[in-house]
Amino acid sequence: MSVTAASGFAAAGVVAGLKASGRRDLALVRNLGPLNAAAAVFTTNRCKANPVLWSQQVMQDGVVSAIVLNSGGANCYTGSQGFQVTHATAEAVATELGVSAGDVLVCSTGLIGEQLPLDKLVAGVTTAANALARDAGLGAAEAIMTTDTRAKEAQFRSPNGWTVGGMAKGAGMLAPGLATMLVVVTTDAVLTSGRLDAALRRATRVTFDRLDSDGCMSTNDTVALLASGASGVEPGDEEFALALTAVCRDLAEQLQADAEGASHDIAIEVVNAASEDDAVVVGRAVSRSNLFKAAIFGNDPNWGRVLAAVGTTDAEFDPYGIDVAINGVQVCTSGEPDQPRDLVDLTPRAVHVLIDLHAGDETATILTNDLTHDYVHENSAYAS
Amino acid sequence: MSVTAASGFAAAGVVAGLKASGRRDLALVRNLGPLNAAAAVFTTNRCKANPVLWSQQVMQDGVVSAIVLNSGGANCYTGSQGFQVTHATAEAVATELGVSAGDVLVCSTGLIGEQLPLDKLVAGVTTAANALARDAGLGAAEAIMTTDTRAKEAQFRSPNGWTVGGMAKGAGMLAPGLATMLVVVTTDAVLTSGRLDAALRRATRVTFDRLDSDGCMSTNDTVALLASGASGVEPGDEEFALALTAVCRDLAEQLQADAEGASHDIAIEVVNAASEDDAVVVGRAVSRSNLFKAAIFGNDPNWGRVLAAVGTTDAEFDPYGIDVAINGVQVCTSGEPDQPRDLVDLTPRAVHVLIDLHAGDETATILTNDLTHDYVHENSAYAS
Numbered sequence: 001m002s003v004t005a006a007s008g009f010a011a012a013g014v015v016a017g018l019k020a021s022g023r024r025d026l027a028l029v030r031n032l033g034p035l036n037a038a039a040a041v042f043t044t045n046r047c048k049a050n051p052v053l054w055s056q057q058v059m060q061d062g063v064v065s066a067i068v069l070n071s072g073g074a075n076c077y078t079g080s081q082g083f084q085v086t087h088a089t090a091e092a093v094a095t096e097l098g099v100s101a102g103d104v105l106v107c108s109t110g111l112i113g114e115q116l117p118l119d120k121l122v123a124g125v126t127t128a129a130n131a132l133a134r135d136a137g138l139g140a141a142e143a144i145m146t147t148d149t150r151a152k153e154a155q156f157r158s159p160n161g162w163t164v165g166g167m168a169k170g171a172g173m174l175a176p177g178l179a180t181m182l183v184v185v186t187t188d189a190v191l192t193s194g195r196l197d198a199a200l201r202r203a204t205r206v207t208f209d210r211l212d213s214d215g216c217m218s219t220n221d222t223v224a225l226l227a228s229g230a231s232g233v234e235p236g237d238e239e240f241a242l243a244l245t246a247v248c249r250d251l252a253e254q255l256q257a258d259a260e261g262a263s264h265d266i267a268i269e270v271v272n273a274a275s276e277d278d279a280v281v282v283g284r285a286v287s288r289s290n291l292f293k294a295a296i297f298g299n300d301p302n303w304g305r306v307l308a309a310v311g312t313t314d315a316e317f318d319p320y321g322i323d324v325a326i327n328g329v330q331v332c333t334s335g336e337p338d339q340p341r342d343l344v345d346l347t348p349r350a351v352h353v354l355i356d357l358h359a360g361d362e363t364a365t366i367l368t369n370d371l372t373h374d375y376v377h378e379n380s381a382y383a384s
Numbered sequence: 385m386s387v388t389a390a391s392g393f394a395a396a397g398v399v400a401g402l403k404a405s406g407r408r409d410l411a412l413v414r415n416l417g418p419l420n421a422a423a424a425v426f427t428t429n430r431c432k433a434n435p436v437l438w439s440q441q442v443m444q445d446g447v448v449s450a451i452v453l454n455s456g457g458a459n460c461y462t463g464s465q466g467f468q469v470t471h472a473t474a475e476a477v478a479t480e481l482g483v484s485a486g487d488v489l490v491c492s493t494g495l496i497g498e499q500l501p502l503d504k505l506v507a508g509v510t511t512a513a514n515a516l517a518r519d520a521g522l523g524a525a526e527a528i529m530t531t532d533t534r535a536k537e538a539q540f541r542s543p544n545g546w547t548v549g550g551m552a553k554g555a556g557m558l559a560p561g562l563a564t565m566l567v568v569v570t571t572d573a574v575l576t577s578g579r580l581d582a583a584l585r586r587a588t589r590v591t592f593d594r595l596d597s598d599g600c601m602s603t604n605d606t607v608a609l610l611a612s613g614a615s616g617v618e619p620g621d622e623e624f625a626l627a628l629t630a631v632c633r634d635l636a637e638q639l640q641a642d643a644e645g646a647s648h649d650i651a652i653e654v655v656n657a658a659s660e661d662d663a664v665v666v667g668r669a670v671s672r673s674n675l676f677k678a679a680i681f682g683n684d685p686n687w688g689r690v691l692a693a694v695g696t697t698d699a700e701f702d703p704y705g706i707d708v709a710i711n712g713v714q715v716c717t718s719g720e721p722d723q724p725r726d727l728v729d730l731t732p733r734a735v736h737v738l739i740d741l742h743a744g745d746e747t748a749t750i751l752t753n754d755l756t757h758d759y760v761h762e763n764s765a766y767a768s
Contacts, residue, residue: 046703047695047719077691079704079720112688113721216675216689217696290674290755291600291763298764304496305600307461311431312601319430320463335431336463337497371674373757379675380682 002153004137005165006188008032008228012131013139016124018072018116024143026121027069028128029184030097035229038064039197040105041204043221049076050086051106052220058090058105062193064226065099068125069144069182071169073110076219085118092122096129107182107222109146109169141167144182147378148258154250156243162189162231164243168251170258183208183223185247188231189240199241200225207248210280211367213259214375215288223248256367261374264296266351267365274360278315282355283366285309293371296351301326301344306353307335316359323356386537388521389549390572392416392612396515397523400508402456402500408527410505411453412512413568414481419613422448423581424489425588427605433460434470435490436604442474442489446577448610449483452509453528453566455553457494460603469502476506480513491566491606493530493553525551528566531762532642538634540627546573546615548627552635554642567592567607569631572615573624583625584609591632594664595751597643598759599672607632640751645758648680650735651749658744662699666739667750669693677755680735685710685728690737691719700743707740 004011009031016026031038040059042052058064068089075082086106094101108116141151148169155165166185191199204223225244235243256265268286273279286292289309295302303324311319320335329344331337351370369375388395393415400410415422424443426436442448452473459466470490478485492500525535532553539549550569575583588607609628619627640649652670657663670676673693679686687708695703704719713728715721735754753759 045692045695046697047691048703074688077688077716077719077721079718112686112692113716113725115721214674216673216692219688219692219695288672289600290598290759294760294763297760300764302496304458304461304603307431308429308496308600308603311429311603313430319432332461332497334463335461337461337499341497371760371763373760375674376678376681376755376757376760379678379755380684 002137002155002165003029003140003167003184003186004134005155006163006186006228008188008230009186010132010134011136011140012128012133013136013143014124014127014131016070017120018070024139025070025072026124026128027140027143028066028093028132029140030066030132031064031226031228033228035190035227036063036065036103037191037193037196037227038062038225039193039200040222040224041200043218045217045219047219049074049108049220050078050082051075051108052222053083054086054090055105055222058102063103064105065103066093066097067105067107067184067224068093069107070121071109071144071146073108073114073116074112074220075108075116076112078115081115085116085121088118089121089125092125096125105224109144109182109220112219137167144169147260150258152251152254154247156247158235158243160235161233162187162235164247166247166251168255170255183251185225185244188228190229190232190234191227191240195237196225196227199237199244202241203245203248207245207252210365211252211256212284212287213256213369252367256369259369260378261372262369263372264349264351264370266296266353266368266370268353268355268368269363269365270355270357271363272360273357273362274316276362276364279362279364280366281313282310282315282357283364285313286353287366287368290371296346297370297372299346301331301341301346303331306355310355317357321358325354327352386521386539386549387413387524387551387568387570388518389539390547390570390612392572392614393570394516394518395520395524396512396517397520397527398508398511398515400454401504402454408523409454409456410508410512411524411527412450412477412516413524414450414516415448415610415612417612419574419611420447420449420487421575421577421580421611422446422609423577423584424606424608425584427602429601429603431603433458433492433604434462434466435459435492436606437467438470438474439489439606442486447487448489449487450477450481451489451491451568451608452477453491454505455493455528455530457492457498457500458496458604459492459500460496462499465499469500469505472502473505473509476509480509489608493528493566493604496603521551528553531644534642536635536638538631540631542619542627544619545617546571546619548631550631550635552639554639567635569609569628572612574613574616574618575611575624579621580609580611583621583628586625587629587632591629591636594749595636595640596668596671597640597753636751640753643753644762645756646753647756648733648735648754650680650737650752650754652737652752653749654739654741655747656744657741657746658700660746660748663746663748664750665697666694666699666741667748669697670737671750671752674755680730681754681756683730685715685725685730687715690739694739701741705742709738711736
């Protein structure tokens with residue numbers, strides 16, 4: 001159910017003919033109300049795709065009636081022609097659904113620098129509008145996949161009568177600056193756009209923002225949160241933020257688990273940092289070390305590569321007072337070898353790297369993946 | 385001849401038994417004078433190896449009589465025992481050559497977090513001291529190799545009677561913060577340590593500092609410059625800096641050409657930047673995009689990945705006013721597709737990416753490599 005788990009939403013995933021594979025490539029999600037409040041966060045990449053430029057304008061008033069998403073092309077660096085395609089897509093949705101084009105979010109994903117065929121998009125919108133259904137959440141989640149190998153869905157049902165559900169896509173270019181890839185989360189809770197915005201920023205800061213699969217920030221990242229109010233229940237800020245964060249974390253972990261070519265899911269937990277920012281900076285530096293990531297692929301607990309990455313940061317720590325444990329084995333204490341690295345078992349897919357900075361009491365965990373032959377293969381051959 | 389191309393220097397490269405392969409693994413370079421002036425730059429990684437901590441002390445007075453270098457172990461994160469090994473190695477050199485241990489630089493390269501065997505090092509120093517010769521520059525260059533596939537040497541002979549020569553090693557962890565890997569440059573020009581230092585910083589800033597093969601900064605990077613004064617000629621600052629820069633650039637390009645697993649040598653030239661710093665930041669961002677690097681491996685001129693990386697920087701530019709050319713084909717003008725990407729030929733090893741920011745008149749070129757299966761293989765299997 002995912003994006004249609006909450007009441008007040010219908011979705012569709014159809015074949016518009018944008019993907020050479022002939023698979024579903026256009027998704028539509030409609031908010032049936034009674035509310036149409038929304039919040040969204042976008043990539044912080046300065047090179048933003050046309051749908052991001054459009055959707056930022058749509059979000060000005062916090063009102064969203066529908067969101068249309070396509071795979072098969074990012075519509076980024078396609079100039080004014082590309083912006084016209086985005087605008088015309090929103091207009092097509094508006095016409096089909098009888099809403100304002102200014103209340104239609106647009107998201108695109110795929111290759112940068114190629115024009116999308118407007119005729120196929122418009123025809124696809126008509127097909128999707130006619131296919132809108134309460135049980136079509138999975139089809140919509142499938143329609144936004146690119147190199148993803150499986151659809152990503154998550155939901156949370158509150159005992160108080162409201163629900164949060166969502167879908168996501170993302171496989172490469174997976175290092176969000178604010179949001180990651182395309183994510184749509186819906187709820188039937190009664191909330192204003194201002195409260196949705198606060199909850200969404202709180203949730204993405206500790207979920208999608210801490211996923212750094214390959215260090216490459218997309219031009220199209222969008223996370224949209226739509227509220228229908230159909231449950232008639234108004235949750236408290238705290239309970240809603242916790243539910244939303246749980247759904248976002250679930251989706252972020254699904255993105256990590258399906259990252260292009262990865263054979264390990266690595267959690268880099270930095271503890272006893274002087275600040276949360278320091279913990280994030282240190283974790284991110286390790287997550288971006290190709291040497292560390294290649295070592296994990298080779299099941300090599302090369303903790304020297306962890307510390308070499310930590311040492312490039314300006315976080316507060318004594319370079320010779322750091323401890324490192326990998327999958328529960330303390331391989332380095334105060335910057336000196338401790339337990340033999342042979343004791344570390346890296347055969348499971350899940351890897352836990354614990355870095356103790358001994359500089360305070362803040363913590364953060366960055367999620368990343370290893371650097372594999374399959375990653376190189378997919379990203380040297382991928383052009384669709 | 386390389387490190388012994390300049391008069392007043394002798395060198396040796398011997399087998400100390402540190403490498404499992406049984407190859408040469410200890411190099412010694414002696415300055416025979418009459419001068420013993422020197423300058424050096426070291427890694428800016430805060431996690432510095434023991435030989436770097438030692439050598440920074442040695443450089444305080446700008447006097448260096450000899451430099452000893454070993455492969456087979458980085459002596460980094462080995463604690464006080466590791467520092468004692470570095471100190472004892474310098475003492476052994478001092479005893480053999482009749483110089484002060486405080487005038488002996490020590491460099492190490494190899495795996496982090498393993499102790500070096502002091503007995504083998506001391507015996508190797510004795511062997512090397514007895515083998516010192518004017519024609520042993522190549523043997524010394526071979527002794528500092530790790531995953532390098534060939535020795536790196538360069539020289540410049542001034543028509544005015546003085547010479548600059550050098551050797552280098554470096555294959556992985558190749559993204560210097562100030563200097564890269566192990567480099568020893570010698571000259572017989574008559575220069576003070578202060579003038580050597582100024583020339584060295586000027587040369588490394590535009591050569592080793594602009595090499596970013598894999599984004600990973602080493603804990604052991606050292607570039608040392610020794611002057612014997614044996615030519616009796618005192619060059620001007622400008623002519624010496626130009627000669628030194630030429631030798632450093634030659635060595636940096638050799639490091640790039642032999643980078644682990646690389647199949648392309650990529651020059652990212654950023655032009656019309658508002659400042660030189662902006663040009664460097666933009667070039668470095670592109671050089672660290674795994675997606676861009678994997679595309680080049682696949683001979684795919686994916687310029688969208690170039691702009692997606694540019695967009696993550698805070699350099700001054702209009703995101704929609706950037707031009708990109710790859711190997712002479714203008715694939716993007718003002719952020720829109722220009723020439724078809726099929727026209728780009730990426731089969732040669734050399735790749736030139738030209739990024740025009742249209743924001744000023746400063747320029748910089750960053751040298752990098754592609755991301756290949758061989759890079760992943762070498763760095764998932766490498767533990768020697």
